[in-house]
Amino acid sequence: MNPLISVRNLKKHFDVGEGMLKAVDGISFDIHEGETFGLVGESGCGKSTAGRTMIRLYEPTEGELLFNGQNVYELSSREMKEVRKNFQMIFQDPYACLNPRMTVEDIVAEPLDIHKICHSKKERRKRVMELLELVGLGKEHAMRFPHEFSGGQRQRVGIARALALNPKFIVCDEPISALDVSIQAQVVNLLKDLQAKLGLTYLFIAHDLSMVRYISDRVAVMYLGHIMELADSEELYNTPLHPYTKALLSAIPIPNPKEQRNRHRIMLEGDVPSPINPPQGCRFVDRCMYATDICRQKTPRLEEVKTGHHVACHLVKEINKEVL
Ligand code: SF4
Numbered sequence: 001m002n003p004l005i006s007v008r009n010l011k012k013h014f015d016v017g018e019g020m021l022k023a024v025d026g027i028s029f030d031i032h033e034g035e036t037f038g039l040v041g042e043s044g045c046g047k048s049t050a051g052r053t054m055i056r057l058y059e060p061t062e063g064e065l066l067f068n069g070q071n072v073y074e075l076s077s078r079e080m081k082e083v084r085k086n087f088q089m090i091f092q093d094p095y096a097c098l099n100p101r102m103t104v105e106d107i108v109a110e111p112l113d114i115h116k117i118c119h120s121k122k123e124r125r126k127r128v129m130e131l132l133e134l135v136g137l138g139k140e141h142a143m144r145f146p147h148e149f150s151g152g153q154r155q156r157v158g159i160a161r162a163l164a165l166n167p168k169f170i171v172c173d174e175p176i177s178a179l180d181v182s183i184q185a186q187v188v189n190l191l192k193d194l195q196a197k198l199g200l201t202y203l204f205i206a207h208d209l210s211m212v213r214y215i216s217d218r219v220a221v222m223y224l225g226h227i228m229e230l231a232d233s234e235e236l237y238n239t240p241l242h243p244y245t246k247a248l249l250s251a252i253p254i255p256n257p258k259e260q261r262n263r264h265r266i267m268l269e270g271d272v273p274s275p276i277n278p279p280q281g282c283r284f285v286d287r288c289m290y291a292t293d294i295c296r297q298k299t300p301r302l303e304e305v306k307t308g309h310h311v312a313c314h315l316v317k318e319i320n321k322e323v324l
Contacts, residue, residue, distance in 0.1 A: 004067065004201050005031040005054070005066070006065070007028055007029050007030075007054060007064075007065055008065075009027075009028055010024055010026070010028070010050065010060055010062070010064075011024055011025055011026055011063050012024040012049050012050070012058055012060055019277060021276050022276075023046040023050075023225055023275055024046045024050045025225035026063075026225075026226065027050060027220075027226065028227075029227065031201060031203065032201070034195070034199055034201055035201055036195065037201075037216065038206065038212035038215070038216030038220070039051065039203060039204070040207065040212050040219060040220070040248075041248075042207060042248075042272055044272050045223050045272065046225040046275065047222050048173050048174070050205075051203055052089075052171070055087040055088075055169075055171055056073070057089070059073075067086065086167050086169055087169050087170075087171070088163070088171070089171045090158055090159055090172045090173065092174040092175065092177055092178055094151065097158060098146040098154060098157060100147060102145070103143050103144065104137075104141055104145070104146070105125070105128050107157060108128045109124050110164075111161060111164040112124060112127060125142075128160075129142065131161075131163055131164055132160055134160065134194065135159050135160045135163075135194075136190060137153065137156055137157070137160065151179050152183035159187075159190065163194070170200055175204075192215060209237075209252055212233075217233060218230065218236075218308075221236075221242065221248065223244050223272070224273065224275055224283040226283050227310075228244050228312050228313070229241060229245045229309075229311050229312070230302065231308060231309040232308055235306075235308070242313050242316070243266075243288050243290055243313065244284050244287075246266055266289075268287050269286075269287050273286060280297075282295045282296075282312075290318075292314075292315070295314055300312040300314045305324060
């Protein structure tokens with residue numbers, strides 16, 4: 001199957017005066033049509049910047065993004081306007097990204113107005129009602145303002161707007177982390193239903209590893225601008241091979257108290273180092289209990305160590321003797 005999106009050596013650096021902040025520093029992966037690709041990691045690992053750069057909300061420092069085989073970073077602004085209809089984003093904080101002075105109808109219709117999609121008010125209203133219905137809202141919500149809604153409903157409005165132009169690819173940037181736990185599953189289920197109905201492809205960015213497992217087909221784990229591990233979701237959660245992934249997964253509580261008592265929790269030492277001056281060699285070297293000289297000298301490449309399972313670690317075979 002051909003990928004819908006191919007990211008090749010993508011970098012996004014920011015000049016912050018005291019140096020270059022290497023938020024994303026050479027990541028590569030494919031996302032297939034209809035797939036949900038999870039991107040996880042602690043805050044500051046570069047996952048949100050990667051998502052924004054992929055849909056060109058930020059211009060990349062280096063690299064390629066192929067969409068249907070076309071490098072979108074080489075497109076003129078006119079060509080990009082057409083391609084952009086296929087890319088949308090759902091944000092973490094639905095309240096912050098909805099204009100409080102606009103009605104829900106105008107918020108959802110904004111992309112239609114910008115791209116001059118509808119030829120009459122009647123057509124515009126019909127499309128907005130269709131979109132509201134798709135996300136589980138009704139006609140009665142159209143003339144209300146964002147502050148009249150709960151967090152979950154506001155996220156539904158944000159999703160309706162993201163769907164207005166029939167996009168193919170949606171970057172979901174921590175779409176549930178600002179919501180109550182009781183509402184999170186509803187929004188995730190809505191995203192899954194919409195994917196099945198409309199054939200959408202998602203990049204799902206999150207720090208909550210348990211929710212990513214539930215929604216994603218494949219998951220990539222990021223640390224300090226690099227991808228450390230990438231595998232099918234179940235494979236990654238059942239057989240993590242990178243020391244960083246193992247530590248992240250060992251911190252997720254298990255509902256069974258007996259299993260929880262018996263498990264070995266891997267403690268990560270220190271904080272994520274600054275991306276302005278990241279460690280030489282492996283980015284994880286200062287927090288890794290297995291680190292040796294080679295880890296400081298050479299950056300490990302992301303390599304396929306089992307079918308579909310990629311790991312960036314010099315010592316992956318030694319650390320995982322029982323499974324590799
Ligand atoms: Fe640890 Fe070295 Fe592997 Fe990096 S390359 S994760 S420092 S063992």
